[in-house]
Amino acid sequence: MATKIYMDNAATTPVRDEVLNTVIPYFKEYYGNASSVYSIAKESKKALEKAREQVAKGIGAKTDEIFFTAGGSESDNMALRGVAEALKGKGNHIITTKIEHHAILHTCEYLEKQGYEVTYLSVDEFGKISLDELEKSIRPETILISVMFANNEIGTIQPVAEIGKLAREKGVLFHTDAVQAVGHVLVDVEEMKIDLLSLSGHKLGAPKGVGAIYIRKGVPVQPLIFGGAQEKRKRAGTENIPGIVGLGKAVELAVADMEAETKRLVELRDKLISEILAKVPESRLNGHPTDRLPGNCNISFAYIEGESMLLLLDAMGIAASSGSACTSGSLDPSHVLMAIGLPHEIAHGSLRLTLDRINTPEDVEYVLNKVPDVVQKLREMSPLYEEVMNKKV
Structure with a gap:
């Protein structure tokens, strides 16, 4: 069946029609x-600078603090590797968390091999x-x-303003991967004392393959890509x-x-979760x-496997994602979970259902009608579930 309900917006x-x-x-x-x-060419230059203004306004930044990239992963790499290289004479210690996107975690692993030390917060x-x-x-x-x-899997929003305040007091730079947040929740780099921020276009109705990094004026960052003088040589x-x-345009609209x-979205999300x-x-x-993203619903079900659930839902016209990483070629469960x-x-x-502007109350009703049946069907096929049920009899 062709997809009827798309709930994998994370x-x-x-792309939005207006975009x-x-x-x-x-x-x-x-x-x-x-x-x-x-x-x-001047028309292209004019459009480039207008977009820079739109993105800057959307996150409370100055126009000359926005630099365009190919997406969130490049922006994350640029923030971590760029700062590490620029400040290698000052220190070699970076702090991150255990639930970051792999664009951060794998970059940290790379930096550890270069002699940097990384603390992974629980x-x-x-x-x-x-x-x-x-x-x-x-x-x-x-x-x-x-x-x-905000986390891409479970939707949890971190105390960003408090982190920014602490970092500023301690004289440490603060970067946040805001790929899931920009356009969905209030982001203000000045008020939140953010020094670097990553964002991506395709998470908010823009095309794939474009993103941006905010770099507060005066923050030293070495470029990743060398060549021409574009983006002020960044x-x-x-x-x-x-x-x-x-x-x-997408940032402006969002x-x-x-x-x-x-x-x-919160009303639709809460209905999904509660029911x-x-x-x-x-x-x-x-x-x-x-404290979670407006459109994020992530629920775990005992005795079943996520990939099978996704396949059955897909057959019913529902596109979703799972906390299991098997679909990406790994048997390991999500590092976040x-x-x-x-x-x-x-x-x-686990099942992740993520809503956006394309979703309707009718979509939610359809999903609520199908998910319980899918879970029950998979449980009836599970030897573990049968064993547990027999013990209860």
């Missing part, structure tokens, strides 16, 4: 290289860090704290003008209707019950 979102209409002319009419001097059962543990982890040689704004390469235009959209938990025995919510204390067998049976 993975990617469809697509804004982008098309930069493929066909205004295709000039923004670094050239003739008229058609999280509580809801996925939140301890500010006390963070403070105790800061050393004289600590150069960077990198804590994601990121070489001919600018992806259509993608950048789309990112700017921020403009954030308040109303958040209220709508699934009520209808399916031995299920549990993953992530913080209230393990970090919040779930045992392997429960982590493997």
